[in-house]
Amino acid sequence: MLFTLGLSAQSIKSPNGNFNLTFELKDGVPVYQLSMGGEPIVKESKLGLELKDTPSLLGGFTIENTEESTFDETWQPVWGEVKDIRNHYNELAVTLNQKETARKMIIRFRVFDDGLGFRYEFPEQDNLIYFVIKEERTQFAMTGDHTAYWIPGDFDTQEYEYNTSKMSEIRALMAGAMRGNASTTTFSDTGVQTSLLLKTDNGTFINLHEAALIEYSCMHLELDDENMIFESYLTPDAVGNKGYMQAPRVTPWRTVIASKNAGDILMSHITLNLNEPCAYDDTSWIKPVKYVGVWWEMITGKSDWAYTSLPAVQLGKTDFSETTPSGRHGATTENVKRYIDFAAEHGFDAVLVEGWNEGWEDWIGKSKDYVFDFLTPYPDFDVDEVREYAKAKGVKMMMHHETSGAVRNYERHMDKAYQFMVDNGYNSVKSGYVGNIIPRGEHHYGQWLVNHYQYAVEKAAEYKIMVNAHEAVRPTGLSRTYPNLIANESARGTEYEAFVGTKAEHTTILPFTRLIGGPMDYTPGIFQTDISKINPDRDTFVHTTLARQLALYVTMYSPLQMAADLPEHYEQHMDAFQFIKDVAIDWDDTKVLEAEPGDFITYARKAKGTENWFVGRTNDEIGRTSKIKFDFLDADKKYIATIYSDAKDAHYETNPQAYEIKKVIVTSKSKLSQYCAPGGGYAISIMEVKDKSELKGLKRL
Structure with a gap:
């Protein structure tokens, strides 16, 4: 040697x-x-x-x-x-x-x-x-x-x-x-x-x-x-x-x-x-999460994080109960209950709510040290009512902590904020670090901030809380040691599709780069890709077909996956939404069937503790034909494959919602040749056949 x-x-x-x-x-x-x-x-x-x-x-x-x-x-x-x-x-x-x-x-x-x-x-x-x-x-x-x-x-x-x-x-x-x-x-x-x-x-x-x-x-x-x-x-x-x-x-x-x-x-x-073994003796509280949330409606400009239209507020001094609501606040009790209902009906684990807490009126770009206390809700968000409603529906709430880059302030409030989560049934937090860092002059990726992110994860573990940190340093495999670091953003995610758009090839490169260090909270699942249909003031669109949005749940690996679009958009395409409901978020095995960075990636993943597989293919802006074999399947079993694919006339710019769904019988000897539209792809759920009657009327691939 x-x-x-x-x-x-x-x-x-x-x-x-x-x-x-x-x-x-x-x-x-x-x-x-x-x-x-x-x-x-x-x-x-x-x-x-x-x-x-x-x-x-x-x-x-x-x-x-x-x-x-x-x-x-x-x-x-x-x-x-x-x-x-x-x-x-x-x-x-x-x-x-x-x-x-x-x-x-x-x-x-x-x-x-x-x-x-x-x-x-x-x-x-x-x-x-x-x-x-x-x-x-x-x-x-x-x-x-x-x-x-x-x-x-x-x-x-x-x-x-x-x-x-x-x-x-x-x-x-x-x-x-x-x-x-x-x-x-x-x-x-x-x-x-x-x-x-x-x-x-x-x-x-x-x-x-x-x-x-x-x-x-x-x-x-x-x-x-x-x-x-x-x-x-x-x-x-x-x-x-x-x-x-x-x-x-x-x-x-x-x-x-x-x-x-x-x-x-x-x-x-x-x-x-190259990371150390798990630091925790008990990891039973760390669970993969599939969630929905009050987020995309703010990102697209349909609603807002802020409760009022005031140009400036001071936490502890501004009496929000005496102010006039803007009428655009997204995190209202009634709106959040609507998301809880949707999550409960369709089997989602949790609901994220952004903009629930006081301070959003002038939080960004002001270099304010004390913006949020992570404890005080706006008048139209009833913490107790939301907690009990979610509990009755069997849905967890996901906390949101936006630090506005004021890291010292977050650390001052962290114990109380985490305890507040425990008291109200929140077991995961999406933290954010938007804006320049305070202490001033420090950077998001410097040693001081690296130490802070580590402190936040280890402190969260004391309260049995999982962390999904946005705008933090990109991951380097620390989730092995600290598996409550369940995801990071640390890259250009779906939100930019609502701002200025992102090239279709983006998700064919991220797995080769950003995801090498750990999973990303990419927030896929956008069905209405024309943002002007949500907010007439935004002339932007998501560079994807609907079928490719399904594929991202397989190709963009994460144990934390969001169905990011609005509930009403899923209700318009419930047949396609079924894949998001079915797809696993924890895996026993993974195969790369096709891959070329910047062009395409095709994954097959076996759901944890089952014989079911899921396949996802993400494509760049060029139409291509994917050719895969199903030799990863058990040779002694038959499966029903539901294929969610681009229609022949699908195109991410001109016809993004054109998709087809078909069911076929597959075995380990099956092969598939599937067209992928520009900006498109496909997703396949492959379920083990338990009863031969399930095969009635289906053709073999």
Whole structure:
């Protein structure tokens, strides 16, 4: 497994021998290389950190010790895409000694059958205790001018559409890739965010990301486009420092996933495996959630979060019972009860309500420290009545905490807010961090905020509450350790479809990038794609067919799934809505049947504890024919497949609601050739036949 190449060079292979990691010192500088099947993936790349006001950890090293080991386990996630996950790697730990400073640093490499993880470790020692990181200088030297699927490097948002270009074109395209946001801070003409997907000219897919981001700043990548080298670029704090460290301490893992098969990138578990096992002894309170909510009507402008039209309010001083309601408030008791009724009738677990609490009149862009207390409802939202009504209907309520970026204020109120949730039957919270952060000058992805997000998740666990954080740092597999982190947003979600629209290819790229770190609360299920039909003042539309909206419940993996549209729109298409009701949100197995980033993805997933499968296909703006086999099915069983597909004349721009539904008999020998419209796709529910009478009148596929 471990091979000594020279006085200061070692090589370690993956368990299956496909990947080979080489490490050595060159003139005292640590460097590594990674190859796959004998083909270079990462060329010679430097490692180390630049420190503030003290000598760097970039060179002057000798190798003091090397240790190698093998690890192999199979573990079961609390929720996930598969029932069992194998964690199998060969490890090389290199202890470096910087002679002039008598400081030590360990670089630990783990080589898996699908890629590499490595991190820096700072053991307890006399000459390196407290230190400040000026910059991490981890390099990923590419072997050529690869195709990149990228979004601009930004310390405050990931809510961008993806760009597909050669690495060498990033600089020229960067200005056009920028988009306005409530908080945005870009830093470079060649800076991009992880998870970054690359494709070489010979068809090798490479993903660069990080795992186990704790007590550290989020990593971006800055491209040296003359030499095709990406180098880590950490998010700074308010005074420009990148990280405050106290040994003993470790950094997050830097990850490289690679394969000739795009589907292998999607099914890699490296990010999860590099995180620690579950921190909780009891996880019985952590359950996947399918929900509806008072949200899309505000996003589209049909109603509003605010109770009044006042230009300014002050919590605790403004008496809302004495103000005049605007008449546009969405979170009224009666309206919420309507959603509860819909959830109860159709078997949904929970109802989200946004805009229920005082303060929404002037919350954004004002740099106010005290906007919300997360406890005080508007006069037209009766907490007690809603609680009892939902309880009687067997529906949970989902809390909403918008912090407005005022993080100190949220932490001051957090215990009372979580206790309020417990007292009123809320076991999950959607938290938001819209706008610039307070303390002023801090960024959404800096160490200070990373620590806050972690605090919020661990504090929520004390109250047995699940967290769905929006505008927070993108996930890095921490859901393995803290499975009550049930979802994040941290990308451009469906809401942008109501604002300015999003390219149809977006959902064919996200699983290769953002979802590598963990599930996303993408909020699919939009049936009325013409926003002007909801709000005449909005001339926008959702770039999708109705059939593809069904597919997203399979292709955009999450244990938290929202039926995001208005109840009345589902009532107009109850035959198609049936798929949303049927589709599972927790899985025993997952297969990637077809995949090409930017073009299409087709998944098949087996529902937890059943023999039922669900298939989803999401397509870009080009019409295509999908061809799949059903060989993932049990060879001894028959199934009824309900296929929800685009009609022949469907098109995301001109005829998005044209769909067809048909039922057929399928077995493991069945094959399907299915047309997918521009911006379209299909969804299939595959139910095991329990009684032969179910087959009557159905044809075999």
